């Protein structure tokens with residue numbers, strides 16, 4: 001873990017990484033996606049859920065599957081699925097403090113929209129710590145874990161992968177980063193869709209508490 005204190009770039013996934021999966025924020029997005037598919041394809045919610053799951057595994061995101069198979073409007077999809085209630089989210093002062101102490105460039109890298117990312121980080125009170133939000137539009141709608149958006153992000157911010165860390169809850173999204181030379185941190189969880197491949201060798205570190213993990217790194221710097 002010692003090596004992490006010298007990192008100069010910190011890339012964070014958003015959903016279920018910067019806030020806990022237990023908040024059920026993403027569960028709402030998941031339901032909105034089913035509703036969107038149901039309305040768009042004129043199928044029941046149960047059928048929509050099956051399509052959603054199939055697309056997620058085959059195309060890495062539901063949106064990508066919908067784009068490839070149904071010629072939908074990506075922006076309309078993003079607006080619809082992120083139209084959720086996050087009023088209950090509380091400020092995360094301890095996470096904010098550890099992010100503040102963390103030296104280097106901090107970037108959010110999400111398969112979702114910038115608007116949703118901003119809504120969430122403003123609500124949690126950590127917006128001020130980030131230099132950029134690299135969203136699915138910046139990725140030309142090519143989602144993680146396809147290599148392309150990782151390369152694009154690295155280029156945009158002049159990132160040296162050897163001095164960079166990626167933190168994510170979906171294990172497979174860590175693989176391209178690892179192959180580029182980044183250090184990878186997996187937010188441990190037992191969601192089958194996120195934990196698949198979690199025992200693979202492209203994971204450098206695991207944690208079930210991001211704030212505690214960052215705290216350990218920040219303490220190394222003081223010592």
Ligand SMILES: [Mg+2]
Pocket residue numbers: 013014015016017168169170
């Ligand atoms: Mg996530």
